[in-house]
Amino acid sequence: MYASNPRLAEDEALLGGVVAAVRAAGAKVLRRFPPAVLPADRAQVVAAIHANDAVSLKSLRPALTAVRPRAGWVEDELDTGALPPGEWWVTDTVEGNINHVHGIPDWSVTAALVREGAPVLAAVHEPLTGHTFTAVRGGGAHRDGLRLRVSAKTALDGAFVGTGQARPGEDAATLGRIAASTVAMLPRALVTRVSVPATTQLVYVASGRMDVFWQYSDVRSGLVAGALLAAEAGGVVTDVRGRPWDASSPDFLASAPGLHAAAVDVLSGVR
Structure with missing residues (x-):
């Protein structure tokens, strides 16, 4: 990263x-x-x-x-x-x-x-x-x-994944993407969590407790610390289409390496 x-x-x-x-x-x-x-x-x-x-x-x-x-x-x-x-x-x-x-x-x-x-x-x-x-x-x-080390999982059907809002008052398009991505991930992952805050879930990814986290947001404060933790623990940090992530990216994805391609496959189709 x-x-x-x-x-x-x-x-x-x-x-x-x-x-x-x-x-x-x-x-x-x-x-x-x-x-x-x-x-x-x-x-x-x-x-x-x-x-x-x-x-x-x-x-x-x-x-x-x-x-x-x-x-x-x-x-x-x-x-x-x-x-x-x-x-x-x-x-x-x-x-x-x-x-x-x-x-x-x-x-x-x-x-x-x-x-x-x-x-x-x-x-x-x-x-x-x-x-x-x-x-x-x-x-x-x-x-x-x-x-810390991220999860060693390689199959999404055994994965514990999560997402959530970055803030109150998200616009309708963002709320729609959160909902659509959750619906898309539910049948693919073992368990899908929708919760806040982002940092807690990113700490879990870095610790290997969760396997994938994504968010439709560019609110920096909830992402930068967790992004570094996940990356330094061996995770892959990109946007939801697999492109390099930085603070100007409109969305965010952190995952165990063995699950990144599958997560991108699910999330890249969400509009």
Whole structure:
């Protein structure tokens, strides 16, 4: 997926500070889980999400800025498309915030350093499990220091696959593709999961727990960290037609190598 990394040693030296940053932010958000009262309407959901984000951001941004002071900061977690030249922090202060505010444990704090359009370093911390997933381009992917490997499966009929929305308020065409791709995959895969957030499912792909994940989106914050984890764990990361993926791609696919061609065969026909 990515070219070799001539700055591998430099990036590996940054990793400890990034891990400390996502863990510290996660610890602060964890104090707010589970919510004392579940939200009763959309306004309460939105308010709870913003409150969680504010708690995490207050810790995460200064910590990451200290790690890489000259890197830019992407202000909007739902921002899309290619980044300008240089280095950028792409984060999700509470990835899976909708789960958190409903008392569901699938959420994390994520940070990725993107250099010249490609992620070179990523850390994903799951406060409720205590696990931290890391990757450096050219240095592999790890969970708490243990090397990650994607699934060895080669037949889609034995595969656990997944997709999901990138954000609320997707347009009708995107919702149609999500629905059509799910219908197309259901008879081909062993089990098809439709869930959020993307990063959780990409961590599962990198860990060999899931075999394929795809999404019709170019929201960077949910994809760049997980894309690097999946690629460094030996996975194949492309768009749904099998073309090279980058942050400007309109859709996304990560899979075990032995299943990539079959996944493309299913998904490339979805319109």
